[in-house]
Amino acid sequence: MKFIYQDLLNFLAERPSKELLSEKLFQLGHEHEIDGDIFDMELTPNRGDCLSLNGLARDLNIFFGKAEPLKIFEGDIEPYNLDFKNLSPDVCPKISFLEIEVESKPYEYKPYLENYFSLLGNNKTNFFTDISNYISYELGQPTHCFDSNTINHQLIFENRNCDEFFKTLLSSDIKLKGKNCIFSVNNEIISLAGVMGGMSTACTTKTKKALVECAFFNPEAIIGKSVKYNLTSDASHKFERGVDIQAQEKVLRRFIEIANDHAAIKNIKIQTFEESQAQQDSIPINVNKINKILGTDIEEKEYLRYLDKLNFGIREEIIIPSYRHDISSQNDLAEEVARIIGYNNIVSKPLEISKKPEKTINNIERLKNYLIKNGFSEVINFPFTRNEDKQSISIDNPLDSNRNHLRTSLKDSLVDNLLYNERRQKDSIKFFEISDLYLKNNQIQEEKKLGIIISGRRGHNYFDFSKKLDSAYFSELLNQDSNNQDLVIEEISRAELKTKKKDRIFYLEISIDKIPKHLYNDSESRMNQINFIKYQSVSEFPSSTRDFSFSIKDIEKYDAVINHLSDLSDENLKDAFVFDFYENKKLNEIKVGVRLIFQSNLKTLSEEDIQKSVNELLQPIIDLEGISIPGLY
Amino acid sequence: MSKIDNIELPLIKDEVGSLHPINQVKDFLISMLADLGFQEVDGPEIESEEFNFDMLNIKKSHPARQMHDTFYLENKSNVLRTHTSPVQIRSMIKSNPPLAYTSAGKVYRKDDDATHLPMFHQVEGICVDTDVTFANLKYLIHQILNNLFGKDVKIRFRPSYFPFTEPSAEVDILSENGKWLEILGCGIVNPIVLKNCNINPEKYSGLAFGLGVERIAMLKYGVNDIREFYKSNLDFLSQFK
Numbered sequence: 010m011k012f013i014y015q016d017l018l019n020f021l022a023e024r025p026s027k028e029l030l031s032e033k034l035f036q037l038g039h040e041h042e043i044d045g046d047i048f049d050m051e052l053t054p055n056r057g058d059c060l061s062l063n064g065l066a067r068d069l070n071i072f073f074g075k076a077e078p079l080k081i082f083e084g085d086i087e088p089y090n091l092d093f094k095n096l097s098p099d100v101c102p103k104i105s106f107l108e109i110e111v112e113s114k115p116y117e118y119k120p121y122l123e124n125y126f127s128l129l130g131n132n133k134t135n136f137f138t139d140i141s142n143y144i145s146y147e148l149g150q151p152t153h154c155f156d157s158n159t160i161n162h163q164l165i166f167e168n169r170n171c172d173e174f175f176k177t178l179l180s181s182d183i184k185l186k187g188k189n190c191i192f193s194v195n196n197e198i199i200s201l202a203g204v205m206g207g208m209s210t211a212c213t214t215k216t217k218k219a220l221v222e223c224a225f226f227n228p229e230a231i232i233g234k235s236v237k238y239n240l241t242s243d244a245s246h247k248f249e250r251g252v253d254i255q256a257q258e259k260v261l262r263r264f265i266e267i268a269n270d271h272a273a274i275k276n277i278k279i280q281t282f283e284e285s286q287a288q289q290d291s292i293p294i295n296v297n298k299i300n301k302i303l304g305t306d307i308e309e310k311e312y313l314r315y316l317d318k319l320n321f322g323i324r325e326e327i328i329i330p331s332y333r334h335d336i337s338s339q340n341d342l343a344e345e346v347a348r349i350i351g352y353n354n355i356v357s358k359p360l361e362i363s364k365k366p367e368k369t370i371n372n373i374e375r376l377k378n379y380l381i382k383n384g385f386s387e388v389i390n391f392p393f394t395r396n397e398d399k400q401s402i403s404i405d406n407p408l409d410s411n412r413n414h415l416r417t418s419l420k421d422s423l424v425d426n427l428l429y430n431e432r433r434q435k436d437s438i439k440f441f442e443i444s445d446l447y448l449k450n451n452q453i454q455e456e457k458k459l460g461i462i463i464s465g466r467r468g469h470n471y472f473d474f475s476k477k478l479d480s481a482y483f484s485e486l487l488n489q490d491s492n493n494q495d496l497v498i499e500e501i502s503r504a505e506l507k508t509k510k511k512d513r514i515f516y517l518e519i520s521i522d523k524i525p526k527h528l529y530n531d532s533e534s535r536m537n538q539i540n541f542i543k544y545q546s547v548s549e550f551p552s553s554t555r556d557f558s559f560s561i562k563d564i565e566k567y568d569a570v571i572n573h574l575s576d577l578s579d580e581n582l583k584d585a586f587v588f589d590f591y592e593n594k595k596l597n598e599i600k601v602g603v604r605l606i607f608q609s610n611l612k613t614l615s616e617e618d619i620q621k622s623v624n625e626l627l628q629p630i631i632d633l634e635g636i637s638i639p640g641l642y
Numbered sequence: 643m644s645k646i647d648n649i650e651l652p653l654i655k656d657e658v659g660s661l662h663p664i665n666q667v668k669d670f671l672i673s674m675l676a677d678l679g680f681q682e683v684d685g686p687e688i689e690s691e692e693f694n695f696d697m698l699n700i701k702k703s704h705p706a707r708q709m710h711d712t713f714y715l716e717n718k719s720n721v722l723r724t725h726t727s728p729v730q731i732r733s734m735i736k737s738n739p740p741l742a743y744t745s746a747g748k749v750y751r752k753d754d755d756a757t758h759l760p761m762f763h764q765v766e767g768i769c770v771d772t773d774v775t776f777a778n779l780k781y782l783i784h785q786i787l788n789n790l791f792g793k794d795v796k797i798r799f800r801p802s803y804f805p806f807t808e809p810s811a812e813v814d815i816l817s818e819n820g821k822w823l824e825i826l827g828c829g830i831v832n833p834i835v836l837k838n839c840n841i842n843p844e845k846y847s848g849l850a851f852g853l854g855v856e857r858i859a860m861l862k863y864g865v866n867d868i869r870e871f872y873k874s875n876l877d878f879l880s881q882f883k
Contacts, residue, residue: 338808352799362678366681405713542863574652
């Protein structure tokens with residue numbers, strides 16, 4: 010909801026600055042952003058009563074007072090005798106109708122009405138609908154204007170099962186299904202109540218006589234309809250949150266006042282249909298309870314003053330205003346008091362929790378530690394998949410058809426993770442995931458599983474560089490007991506994955522409770538050891554690899570070479586490691602193979618960029634006597 | 643002895659892996675809350691509507707229960723939990739106050755855009771005892787946020803709305819660029835929820851709070867795009883060793 014700062018000031022006795030107004034709105038829990046003179050409110054769903062200038066002013070009353078009441082039409086109005094039948098009074102316990110006819114329509118609107126459209130970016134529609142929209146902005150009560158000449162038979166309201174089309178006033182055809190609140194004439198649906206009116210009875214710029222409907226609809230009957238039919242409207246937003254059951258006649262009188270302010274009125278008639286007088290709810294006065302909830306020490310007199318300023322009735326009990334559908338308990342009243350005091354002004358008091366839990370390291374944590382020490386990275390995947398098997402649990406309302414089931418295995422997710430990283434030039438991949446899986450077997454079964462996938466080089470060091478991650482590595486990692494039937498290592502076929510890489514892929518999936526105990530040996534707790542590093546954004550550009558083989562014939566220089574290699578630094582150098590090491594004792598020569606990986610966060614590096622970095626990185630080594638890179642320097 | 647026999651081999655590159663950053667933050671929060679007295683409890687990700695909504699005073703008409711917000715399973719027989727609160731409900735039913743529980747794990751909402759994911763992680767806490775007040779809640783929240791963001795962090799409480807707490811609050815911290823950032827939701831447990839768990843609301847009161855793990859991870863690590871956490875990119879994951 011957006012409002013113009015000056016418009017709200019017209020509802021307040023004082024004229025707070027925008028800054029002070031903003032501060033108090035935040036204190037009351039009304040989040041917003043300010044753009045010039047426009048406040049864009051994001052109200053919590055329980056505060057439908059604040060979706061108007063009047064509603065916000067009521068809440069701000071304690072800080073800035075109330076302005077004089079809005080001018081409403083005070084004159085006598087001829088009773089109406091509308092042919093109307095309410096078949097669902099439980100859903101619509103109160104409804105008022107105004108028939109209003111004007112001599113002619115205005116050429117222009119007065120500033121207060123004009124600003125509502127020009128400053129808030131609202132579209133004008135026709136005279137009556139424009140007043141209707143403005144009144145909703147002022148008072149929070151939606152009204153609907155029918156062209157009176159189109160209502161030629163009995164008007165019926167009902168909440169009934171529908172299976173028919175309805176053309177909205179925005180000209181869209183909606184297939185109504187299931188139970189809906191509707192107005193109909195002659196068996197034709199003319200309005201989806203509380204959401205949007207229909208095309209056939211809508212007012213136009215030519216309309217001079219309108220039938221203005223102003224109702225209270227039970228929010229439960231309206232909720233979900235605008236989403237279901239994709240018909241977002243201000244009316245549905247307000248009716249879903251609840252409007253004031255006492256406001257209808259006042260709202261229609263305000264309608265007349267605004268119409269009268271712009272045009273000569275020829276005729277007005279009004280009629281209210283109410284099943285039974287709405288009961289006023291109340292809550293006992295109990296300031297001790299309020300203090301017990303908040304941890305405060307407020308006196309009763311002060312407490313009642315706060316509530317009085319919020320328009321609660323103070324009698325033997327506290328009478329809840331008819332528009333406050335969010336209030337029903339002492340806790341609700343405590344929140345009212347806290348909002349007025351200001352949450353930030355409530356002094357905090359120590360909380361003593363008597364029973365302290367024992368901190369222990371659990372088996373999953375031990376298992377994770379073991380895998381991480383062995384170079385594995387943990388991944389977390391979404392559980393959604395399009396793959397379905399007999400045990401898959403289906404999602405009734407998936408995000409899309411590719412995510413309409415819950416996975417029954419971790420394998421596909423881990424294979425996807427592996428392929429994703431292979432495409433990003435990773436040549437040694439070791440991932441694991443631990444997750445609950447859910448299966449359908451008469452009833453839903455839950456199982457926590459570990460999935461491990463490996464492929465590529467064993468490592469990036471001269472011991473492991475030329476070795477591959479394979480089933481032998483897996484057996485070594487798991488210290489596999491050949492009799493353990495649960496540890497089934499599977500080789501995943503590259504052919505089925507349609508990838509060009511040749512490294513073999515091995516996979517293991519096992520229930521957590523079947524994992525061999527020796528993998529739980531690690532007793533070091535990682536909890537509380539977090540290191541909040543500052544993350545460096547990941548490059549989306551390809552990396553380039555350069556391998557160099559140093560020949561060190563002057564052994565005295567060996568340490569200098571190694572020290573230099575472990576201290577390489579360049580803005581485009583992403584990684585550097587010794588992948589080969591060979592001592593030729595016969596020739597008293599050492600050969601060191603070094604891999605440099607270059608990648609930029611800004612661009613794809615050119616050959617020239619890389620060569621420049623290589624020269625700068627390696628020249629100090631080449632300059633050493635007795636060091637060479639055969640075939641290159 | 644020739645000189646070559648005296649050399650030291652080049653250091654082997656340390657190739658340890660990494661725990662997922664979201665789990666690191668989650669575990670850190672659980673550990674911190676354990677120090678404050680909260681015992682971790684666990685529960686299923688697939689929940690009944692009764693435990694995910696009804697027991698928490700989330701009425702049938704509440705927007706969160708609509709198909710566009712919650713994933714329904716197997717002809718609406720169950721839901722993917724939208725928060726970890728049902729874990730606390732299940733635990734409260736089985737025990738008597740005083741109690742202080744924390745529940746942590748994956749939760750699901752039907753969202754998928756640049757700033758929202760259909761799956762994310764929460765750490766929630768609940769404490770029920772005689773005379774637990776909003777003033778106690780403020781004290782606890784200050785402790786949590788001081789542990790996370792330092793003792794000088796500026797904290798703001800704003801009234802908010804959650805069906806399961808009353809009064810409810812959202813808590814912001816002041817960022818380095820002077821903007822308030824929403825960091826958690828909290829409140830006094832709605833007496834209806836206590837009653838649903840067979841706890842006498844006339845005798846006991848409770849406080850509850852919920853932290854979004856991704857939100858905290860993004861702030862602490864400086865990750866701007868929430869989707870980065872779930873790409874399983876080794877270049878990303880390997881930074882969190």
